[in-house]
Amino acid sequence: MANSRRSLQMFIFLPLMAALCAGGPLPEAPSFFPEAPEDPERPGHAATEVRTDVGWVGPSQTFHVVVAITPDSRWHVYWKNPGASGGPTEFELRVPEGFTVGEPQFPRPSIFRSDEGNTYGYGETAAIFIPVTAPEILRDETVEIEVTTLWLACNENCVMGEQTKTIEVSTNATMKGPMHKDLQLSKWEEALPKPLDGLAGGTVTAIGSTIYISGESQLRPIRFIGIDQKGLHFEPNSEMIIDGDSFRLPVPVKPDFAAAGGDTIVVEGLLLFGRKNTDPSYVVRVEVNSTTNYHNGEGN
C-alpha cells in the first residue's frame, strides 16, 4: 500500500525533475492563469498538524489523535463524504500493539455549490478527531503513533496530497491521563457534530423508503447531508414540516439491499442548522431493514 502511494508520487516528481535537469523547454502554461510557482513545501496544497488531547495515556483510556488540516489559500479539501465530486480526506494510523483506532470524527463541513451538485469540505483549518484506545495493560514508557493523512485539494485544478506525521505519547501503567482543554482544542471540539439526542426533541425514524428527522430549533435554515454508500442513494429532500420551533424533515432514500450485501443498511448523515461552521450540527444514524421497515417502498 505504501509502495503504491510512493510510486504515485514518483510518477509526478521524477518526470518533473528529469525535465528540469535536462533543461528542456517547459510546456506553455495556460495563458489565462497568472504565473506563480507551486510551493514545494506544500505540493498537496495543504498541510497537517497532529497532536493529542491527553497529557498521558492510562490503561484502557480512550483519547483522540487530532489532525488539523489546513488547505492553501483559495484551495479546499473534502469532508469524508465529498458530495457530487472530489475525494474524501482519509487517515492511516500506525499504533503500538494493543491500541485500537476508532472512526474519525470530522467537523461540520462547508457546503460548496457547483453546477453538478453540492460538494462538502473545508476552505480553512479543519480538525479531525480520531479516537484511539489504549490496551488494558500498559508500561510506563513513551510510544509512537504514526498518522498519514491523504487528501484531495482542489481549486481550478485538483491535486492529491499526503503527509505523514509521528507523535510521541507517554503511557502510564496505572493512572489515566488528564484531558487537555486548551482554547484551541475546545474550539475544534465545539465544531464537531453532536449526537442527535443532544438536540431538543431530536429523533430519527425510518418508515418505508423515507427517514424522518424531527427536533426543535429556532436556527434556520435546517439542512441534511446524507452519506451515499454502496446500496444506498439519497433522493432529493422532501418539503420540511415546520410548526413553530419544531420541524420534521422527510429524507427519501433508495436502498438496494442486494448491492449492500445484507438486510440492514445504516443510513448516516449530518443535520445542519444555520449557515456558519460554528452553528450546531448533529449526526443522524438509523437502520433501514429490508424485513421490518421496508417492503417494496412501503412502510409497515
Added chain:
Amino acid sequence: MFKAIVTLSITALVATPALAQIGVRPLDTTPKESTPKENKKTVEVGEQAPAFELVDQNGKTHTLQEYEGKIVVLEWFNETCPYCKGTWGSGLIPKLLTDLQEHKAEVVYLAVNSSANRPEDKTVESGKEFLEELEIEIPILNDYNGKVGRAYKARTTPHMFVIDAEGTLVYQGALSDDSRSKEGAEADTHVLRVVMQIDAGEEVSPSYVQPWGCSVKYAREGDRGRGARDGKSGRGGKGGRGNGPGPK
C-alpha cells in the same frame, strides 16, 4: 478494437500534466458557503442513454447510434486529474481494456473529455499525447462545450457509464472502489463486473455506485469554455440511436 499495449512509460505518462502545472496560479475560486440547491439527479439507470455525436482526437466522428448492438462504456476523462492519472498510470484501465476484450459481448470503450478550463486545442492535444505515451488507442471524444456531459450528468473524472446493446443505461458511477489506486491494476472494477453481469444475463446490481474524482471542468453556462480564446465553436451532440433524447 483495443490496442492496449501495457508497456507503460510512466515518466512520459505524467510529464505533460505535471509540467503543465508549473507557473500556474489557479484562479480565485474559493468556494463560498452556499445554500444548497436540490442536487441535480443523474440520468436514471434504466432509461435510454442520451444520444451524441462527437469528434475524437484524430478527427473521427462517433455517434452512439453507430454502436447499436454493442455494449458501450463511457469514461469521463481528464488526463490532468490525479484520479485519472492514477487509474491509467497504475495500469488499471489498460488492464480493464484487455479484460473487456475477453468477454463474449463486444464492448466499445470511449473516453469523453468535457474539460473546458484550457484552450480547446490544448485539451485535445494533451489527451492525445497522454494516450500515445501509454501506447493505447482509444477514442477521446471532445465535448468541450459540455453538452453531452451535462446530458449524462457526468460529475467526476472518472465517471463511468455503461450502455447495453439496446441503448439502455445500465450502470453509472464509480470506476472501482479503489479511488486512490492503492491496489493498482489488480483492483476490481464495476465496469467489468457490469459487463460480466450483462454477459451472464443477470440484473446489473449495483447499478449505481457514488463516483469519485475531480469535478468535471465544464464550460460555464453561456460560455464556451474557461480556456476558450480561439473563437472556435464547440461540438454538441446530435443524432444518436434509439429514442434517447439528445443533449439539451
